Amino acid sequence: MSEARIDKWMWAARIFKTRTIAAEACKKGRITINGSFVKAARMIKPGDVILVKKPPITYSFKVLQAIEKRVGAKLLPEVMENVTTADQYELLEMSKVSGFIDRARGTGRPTKRDRRTLEGFTEPESLDDFDFDFDFSEEKEN
Numbered sequence: 001m002s003e004a005r006i007d008k009w010m011w012a013a014r015i016f017k018t019r020t021i022a023a024e025a026c027k028k029g030r031i032t033i034n035g036s037f038v039k040a041a042r043m044i045k046p047g048d049v050i051l052v053k054k055p056p057i058t059y060s061f062k063v064l065q066a067i068e069k070r071v072g073a074k075l076l077p078e079v080m081e082n083v084t085t086a087d088q089y090e091l092l093e094m095s096k097v098s099g100f101i102d103r104a105r106g107t108g109r110p111t112k113r114d115r116r117t118l119e120g121f122t123e124p125e126s127l128d129d130f131d132f133d134f135d136f137s138e139e140k141e142n
Contacts, residue, residue, distance in 0.1 A: 026040040
């Protein structure tokens with residue numbers, strides 16, 4: 001088989017969990033081949049470079065073998081080559097480090113753990129470091 005549909009290939013190469021999600025990604029303009037946006041029915045052949053936008057980074061894959069049947073994870077090096085640049089992975093690490101600060105819209109409320117971490121940044125270190133002696137006695141001087 002020298003050609004395969006892009007949505008089937010991305011599912012078979014384990015880039016997306018389901019073929020439906022792969023087809024949706026094509027429909028939303030997240031998949032490009034050689035610089036042009038593609039539809040799910042687009043045929044690919046060995047040698048094509050596919051760019052997959054999965055925010056916050058863009059993955060790059062080189063097609064080595066056009067397949068339409070899902071293969072095991074150990075056989076993936078025969079099917080595709082990951083040619084994603086190192087700066088894209090640095091972008092991914094930075095987004096993991098920032099974590100809750102750049103929450104995507106619609107991901108829901110921060111968890112209790114997120115809130116506590118955020119409070120660690122916003123609250124002062126300690127209130128016990130004052131050198132003041134306050135007299136809280138209720139004595140009134142006349």
